[in-house]
Amino acid sequence: MSEDAHKESPYFLIWGVLFALTVAEVFYAFMELPQFWLAFGLIVMAVWKALLVALYYMHLRFEPRRLWVLAASPLPLAVILVVVVIQEF
Numbered sequence: 001m002s003e004d005a006h007k008e009s010p011y012f013l014i015w016g017v018l019f020a021l022t023v024a025e026v027f028y029a030f031m032e033l034p035q036f037w038l039a040f041g042l043i044v045m046a047v048w049k050a051l052l053v054a055l056y057y058m059h060l061r062f063e064p065r066r067l068w069v070l071a072a073s074p075l076p077l078a079v080i081l082v083v084v085v086i087q088e089f
Contacts (some may be wrong), residue, residue: 014056015060021049 017068025045055061060071 011056018049020054021045028050036086043082 025042028041028045029038034042058071060068061081
């Protein structure tokens with residue numbers, strides 16, 4: 001692997017985006033919305049944050065595809081769990 005293939009990750013930029021998403025989650029949580037839309041919006045922001053952490057801080061962005069498959073294999077189970085929990089509302 002050459003030096004050009006693996007650029008330095010923009011850690012401070014990703015940290016800023018994660019911080020902004022966290023602040024947005026806090027403000028969003030106190031909005032007067034139906035519970036379904038509140039839960040849906042918070043889940044979308046949490047998934048986006050988890051994706052950023054996995055791609056940049058866990059360096060999955062630069063790994064081979066077979067490692068992506070290994071990391072993504074529990075995601076269908078997580079989706080099932082979230083759907084079941086949302087239906088409890």
